Amino acid sequence: MTALRYDEVRETTEALAAPLSAEDQTVQSMPDASPTTWHRAHTTWFFETLVLNGRLPGYEPFDPAYAYLFNSYYETLGARHPRPHRGLVTRPGVAEVGDYRRSVDKAMGELLERREDPALCGLVELGLNHEQQHQELLLMDIKHLLSFNPLHPVYSPDGLLDGPGAALAPAAGGWRAHPGGVVAMGVDNADERFAFDSEYPRHQALVEGFEVATRLVTGGQWLDFMSDGGYRRPELWMSDGWATVQSLDWQAPMYWEQLDGRWHSFTLAGLHPVDPLDAVCHLSWYEADAFARWAGARLPTEAEWETAAAEPPEAGGADPEGWFGRVWQWTASAYSPYPGFRPSAGALGEYNGKFMVNQQVLRGSSSATSSGHARRTYRNFFPPSARWAFAGLRLCRDAS
Numbered sequence: 001m002t003a004l005r006y007d008e009v010r011e012t013t014e015a016l017a018a019p020l021s022a023e024d025q026t027v028q029s030m031p032d033a034s035p036t037t038w039h040r041a042h043t044t045w046f047f048e049t050l051v052l053n054g055r056l057p058g059y060e061p062f063d064p065a066y067a068y069l070f071n072s073y074y075e076t077l078g079a080r081h082p083r084p085h086r087g088l089v090t091r092p093g094v095a096e097v098g099d100y101r102r103s104v105d106k107a108m109g110e111l112l113e114r115r116e117d118p119a120l121c122g123l124v125e126l127g128l129n130h131e132q133q134h135q136e137l138l139l140m141d142i143k144h145l146l147s148f149n150p151l152h153p154v155y156s157p158d159g160l161l162d163g164p165g166a167a168l169a170p171a172a173g174g175w176r177a178h179p180g181g182v183v184a185m186g187v188d189n190a191d192e193r194f195a196f197d198s199e200y201p202r203h204q205a206l207v208e209g210f211e212v213a214t215r216l217v218t219g220g221q222w223l224d225f226m227s228d229g230g231y232r233r234p235e236l237w238m239s240d241g242w243a244t245v246q247s248l249d250w251q252a253p254m255y256w257e258q259l260d261g262r263w264h265s266f267t268l269a270g271l272h273p274v275d276p277l278d279a280v281c282h283l284s285w286y287e288a289d290a291f292a293r294w295a296g297a298r299l300p301t302e303a304e305w306e307t308a309a310a311e312p313p314e315a316g317g318a319d320p321e322g323w324f325g326r327v328w329q330w331t332a333s334a335y336s337p338y339p340g341f342r343p344s345a346g347a348l349g350e351y352n353g354k355f356m357v358n359q360q361v362l363r364g365s366s367s368a369t370s371s372g373h374a375r376r377t378y379r380n381f382f383p384p385s386a387r388w389a390f391a392g393l394r395l396c397r398d399a400s
């Protein structure tokens, strides 16, 4: 084996540390994805920084350097490592992050035993819900990483997380009419269930009469859209969407590939033929919006979605229309503050409020979402070009 010269090592190191160009990011990976150890350390950091620090007497951070590595986006909590380079941080490794986790868990146990601070329960509940959000992000990121492997590795063989086992029972397509009127949406302050600050306050919205599809858009419908030139017809697309289709050469949903003339989808259960009856997944908002236009319909607004959605069924209960537990559903609504929205005080005010621009709301939940997050008021959000979330769509149209 030939040893690398010092200058070659230095060049390689500098190349890895340099900011990625747009082309590099497209070809190599996605800068939004994070490694598994990062998710585990970051959710631990959240408890350490936002719950333990200053509350448990004598608590000292496990390692002061971790605040730089595992702060995600909190400006009020100091400088942090750039997100696109998280994948380059291989130390601390799995064992050290496990030690970190156990240490913070132990300190959290001590703090809870003290039963001193009435505000503690709310903070712990937020920390747990934050961690549950990361459990889904973790699966999104693992899937994204595995998708670069031409062997199509299987992460979860039963296919229940994402794959054939997560498919919906075939539902008859149809429309359900709603008369419209003044509707209430959002979470009431008196509601004792947990909700994120962006779901508050409950308020009124005016909705015109509308009709909503009683099933999610399926793989079969998506194949029809593709056959009809859906990805080649600019009249179907928003200007930004069309520019994205062209620059990234989108021809199908993310993770789809053709094998022996048949479309397949890469899932956490490996590569499988596209199921024409199951919900289509891994769409950007741009694609969902273009499809709806092609179908002579549109995406529902948040108010329409929340009005039309069935109450989430208990675990194992029937949800034949697929409102929850299969794919997130893009809406026509921008992620904006509700009338009367007040972000939380301090660093937690950065949790949602500062992202309320250039993002679209998704409603429902996916097969990878923690079941406790399946509620009619939950507001997920991503930029309109994002495709690595478990996202599909449900159609809506004006009352006929």
Ligand SMILES: [Fe+2]
Pocket: 042, 072, 130, 134
């Ligand atoms: Fe986070």
